[in-house]
Amino acid sequence: MNGIPMEHGLLLSAALFVLGLIGVLVRRNLIMILMSLEVMLNATGLAFIVAGSRWGEADGQIMFLLILTLAAAEVGVGLGLVLQIFRRFHTLDADSLNGMKG
Amino acid sequence: MTLTLFYITSAVAVFATVMMITRLNAVHGLLYLILSLLAVGVLFFLLGAHFAAVLEVIIYAGAIMVLFVFVIMMLNQGQKTIEQERVWLQPGIWIGPSLLALILFVEMLFIVVFGGSAETGRVVNAKQVGIALYGPYLLAVELASMLLLAGLVGAYHLGKPILKTTKTGERS
Numbered sequence: 197m198n199g200i201p202m203e204h205g206l207l208l209s210a211a212l213f214v215l216g217l218i219g220v221l222v223r224r225n226l227i228m229i230l231m232s233l234e235v236m237l238n239a240t241g242l243a244f245i246v247a248g249s250r251w252g253e254a255d256g257q258i259m260f261l262l263i264l265t266l267a268a269a270e271v272g273v274g275l276g277l278v279l280q281i282f283r284r285f286h287t288l289d290a291d292s293l294n295g296m297k298g
Numbered sequence: 299m300t301l302t303l304f305y306i307t308s309a310v311a312v313f314a315t316v317m318m319i320t321r322l323n324a325v326h327g328l329l330y331l332i333l334s335l336l337a338v339g340v341l342f343f344l345l346g347a348h349f350a351a352v353l354e355v356i357i358y359a360g361a362i363m364v365l366f367v368f369v370i371m372m373l374n375q376g377q378k379t380i381e382q383e384r385v386w387l388q389p390g391i392w393i394g395p396s397l398l399a400l401i402l403f404v405e406m407l408f409i410v411v412f413g414g415s416a417e418t419g420r421v422v423n424a425k426q427v428g429i430a431l432y433g434p435y436l437l438a439v440e441l442a443s444m445l446l447l448a449g450l451v452g453a454y455h456l457g458k459p460i461l462k463t464t465k466t467g468e469r470s
Binding site for chain 2: 199208212215218223225227228230231234238241249255257261265270276277278279
């Protein structure tokens with residue numbers, strides 16, 4: 197095994213994940229929340245790639261492919277929801293959407 | 299040598315992500331997010347996952363980011379849009395992302411020119427991935443296609459001009 201230690205790769209993946217989580221928790225703009233979600237999904241993919249590289253197996257990349265599919269579907273549906281929310285409430289502030297009907 | 303490149307790229311990725319979650323403007327955040335994704339793509343290459351690196355650049359930094367840009371531009375209609383874009387695209391905004399992109403580009407050139415000395419990690423090439431993907435993981439591929447179909451139908455339904463609403467904007 198040359199080069200990159202697995203611990204450092206996993207550490208970077210955890211750091212990116214936590215940064216994305218902070219973004220989801222702190223930001224109130226719906227588009228920024230979706231972008232932070234992308235960062236989180238990307239960090240999990242990085243963890244899989246690091247593990248796949250460590251053992252020289254293809255499974256890591258396959259899990260990354262599945263995560264990519266999930267991210268694409270999630271972004272499509274999420275941005276559709278954002279469009280609907282903007283058309284109804286004329287805002288993208290997540291805190292202003294706290295009212296429920298019924 | 300690979301290790302040095304790895305640490306530089308990691309620093310770029312973390313810095314771009316921090317800048318992304320602290321930007322007030324969604325477009326500026328998007329610029330840094332693209333940088334973060336490109337940096338992770340370079341990391342994939344350094345880790346020996348070349349196929350995943352290509353997919354990261356094409357699908358994440360390409361297709362999904364275009365979707366974000368599309369929606370951001372759709373949400374800013376009207377007369378003030380031109381003024382807004384002029385403010386968004388000030389030259390100073392581009393300096394940070396351009397510098398980070400330049401770092402990644404230099405790394406890429408370095409890997410290409412000194413391909414021998416900048417050895418990447420254990421390479422798992424696209425052929426192995428493909429064989430595993432259509433062998434033991436065939437069911438997962440089918441499930442992924444179902445997920446994409448569900449996403450397509452959901453996005454089509456949600457993207458319609460307006461669902462059943464009254465004039466006050468509440469669900470009737």
